[in-house]
Amino acid sequence: LFVTDTNRQCSCENKLARTQGPGTLNINKPVHIHQGYMQWLWDTDGRRYLDLFAGVATVSVGHCHPKVTAAAEKQLRRLWHTTSIYMYPTVHEYTDKLAALLPDPLKVVYLVNSGSEANDLAMLMARVHTGNFDIITLRGSYHGGSPLATGLTSNSAYKFPVASGFGCHNTMCPDVFRGPWGGRHCRDSPVQTVRNCSCSQDHCQANEMYIDQLKEMFATTVPNRIAAFFGEPIQGVGGAVQYPKNFLKETYKLVRERGGLCIADEVQTGFGRTGSHFWGFQGHGVLPDMVTMAKGIANGFPMAAVVTTQEIARSFAKGVHFNTFGGNPVACAIASSVLDTIKEDGSQHISANIGTYLLHELAKLREKYEIVGDVRGKGLMIGVEMVKNKASQEPLPPQDLGEIFEDTKDMGVLIGKGGLYGQTFRIKPPMCITKADADFFLAVFNRALQNYMERRLKP
Numbered sequence: 163l164f165v166t167d168t169n170r171q172c173s174c175e176n177k178l179a180r181t182q183g184p185g186t187l188n189i190n191k192p193v194h195i196h197q198g199y200m201q202w203l204w205d206t207d208g209r210r211y212l213d214l215f216a217g218v219a220t221v222s223v224g225h226c227h228p229k230v231t232a233a234a235e236k237q238l239r240r241l242w243h244t245t246s247i248y249m250y251p252t253v254h255e256y257t258d259k260l261a262a263l264l265p266d267p268l269k270v271v272y273l274v275n276s277g278s279e280a281n282d283l284a285m286l287m288a289r290v291h292t293g294n295f296d297i298i299t300l301r302g303s304y305h306g307g308s309p310l311a312t313g314l315t316s317n318s319a320y321k322f323p324v325a326s327g328f329g330c331h332n333t334m335c336p337d338v339f340r341g342p343w344g345g346r347h348c349r350d351s352p353v354q355t356v357r358n359c360s361c362s363q364d365h366c367q368a369n370e371m372y373i374d375q376l377k378e379m380f381a382t383t384v385p386n387r388i389a390a391f392f393g394e395p396i397q398g399v400g401g402a403v404q405y406p407k408n409f410l411k412e413t414y415k416l417v418r419e420r421g422g423l424c425i426a427d428e429v430q431t432g433f434g435r436t437g438s439h440f441w442g443f444q445g446h447g448v449l450p451d452m453v454t455m456a457k458g459i460a461n462g463f464p465m466a467a468v469v470t471t472q473e474i475a476r477s478f479a480k481g482v483h484f485n486t487f488g489g490n491p492v493a494c495a496i497a498s499s500v501l502d503t504i505k506e507d508g509s510q511h512i513s514a515n516i517g518t519y520l521l522h523e524l525a526k527l528r529e530k531y532e533i534v535g536d537v538r539g540k541g542l543m544i545g546v547e548m549v550k551n552k553a554s555q556e557p558l559p560p561q562d563l564g565e566i567f568e569d570t571k572d573m574g575v576l577i578g579k580g581g582l583y584g585q586t587f588r589i590k591p592p593m594c595i596t597k598a599d600a601d602f603f604l605a606v607f608n609r610a611l612q613n614y615m616e617r618r619l620k621p
């Protein structure tokens with residue numbers, strides 16, 4: 163994610179610290195982080211920042227959370243590594259604990275080290291189990307950067323001109339704000355879109371149009387039998403894009419009719435982040451055949467998992483799946499304590515409460531500023547899409563967005579960016595923030611928007 167941008171001038175001493183990419187900091191004066199504690203980060207000059215990006219929704223319960231740090235320290239003194247050749251209680255206790263949080267029949271856990279690796283494994287398992295090859299994802303999605311997972315990813319910023327993604331097809335993302343069809347009532351969010359719509363209560367026209375696109379894809383570009391559909395419950399890197407209600411439900415049905423498995427990528431949305439549910443897919447009323455997870459699973463320690471059914475695991479057992487570091491004792495001890503902490507700290511509850519508060523308050527800024535096009539999300543998975551003006555909905559140019567971003571950072575708050583055109587601010591803090599933090603951010607963001615507007619109005 164963090165690569166050197168050789169085109170950009172940088173005033174810092176360490177040139178390698180410059181960053182680039184639509185979802186990353188991409189700032190003129192990069193922050194050199196020295197230390198973190200819960201929702202706070204300190205730079206090398208001792209400046210404190212409220213971290214509302216949490217390493218892209220990765221720090222789930224707080225930087226260096228004392229309980230998680232204690233669990234890591236304890237395990238580091240006892241045993242670092244076993245590989246799956248030997249049994250080790252910490253690993254088995256953890257997989258039991260994780261499986262207990264998933265509905266039946268999702269009870270078989272595979273442990274790996276990153277989200278890309280989890281999605282690679284899920285792709286392989288789906289192909290082995292179904293005997294089919296083709297895989298469907300949504301445009302705008304990010305599912306990883308490994309050679310296999312880049313095929314799932316459908317965002318040109320993360321694509322390279324090399325042969326990749328055989329058998330991967332991307333259908334239209336049902337984005338009810340930026341896409342051609344949308345409406346006020348489509349998505350499951352505490353705040354509504356600003357677009358008009360003619361849907362009735364139980365009939366969503368936008369959903370129908372996007373499902374038609376998927377059907378057309380089935381008719382034209384893929385064989386009758388497919389291996390899988392991958393979907394994030396809310397698109398993360400895509401800019402907190404939410405789909406119309408029932409879109410995933412109907413997609414799952416169409417995919418299963420063609421022999422495919424349905425895979426929920428919960429790398430960003432899992433572990434209580436959406437507030438109303440522990441897993442994002444639960445908010446869509448669907449039951450996937452596989453769930454992939456990473457990031458928040460271990461509060462930023464490298465760890466990821468695929469959870470699936472006995473039946474799929476049995477098909478996969480025809481070969482050997484081996485992973486040297488996957489599920490090492492340190493990662494499992496940390497991830498186990500993350501699950502305890504989410505429960506004890508009421509993190510999911512915080513996500514629901516503070517997230518809903520932020521969404522309502524940000525919606526007021528949408529009313530106040532012409533450049534705030536859309537406010538959306540669930541829990542602490544929030545997107546604020548910036549536009550040139552509400553009528554055209556043209557994305558605010560990256561340079562302009564960057565100004566607001568820098569100003570927010572200079573006033574002590576770190577947020578993220580995303581969306582296909584880098585036009586959406588992303589807010590996904592550690593799930594330990596308070597109402598006072600939310601108010602601080604709202605005041606800072608309001609000031610940054612105001613500053614931007616004043617600069618533009620200057621003769």
Ligand code: PMP
Nearest residue numbers: 276277278304305306398429430
């Ligand atoms: N899936 C999603 C939804 C993601 O957001 C990401 C990372 N941004 C990945 C998969 C890949 O995870 P990793 O960077 O750990 O490989």
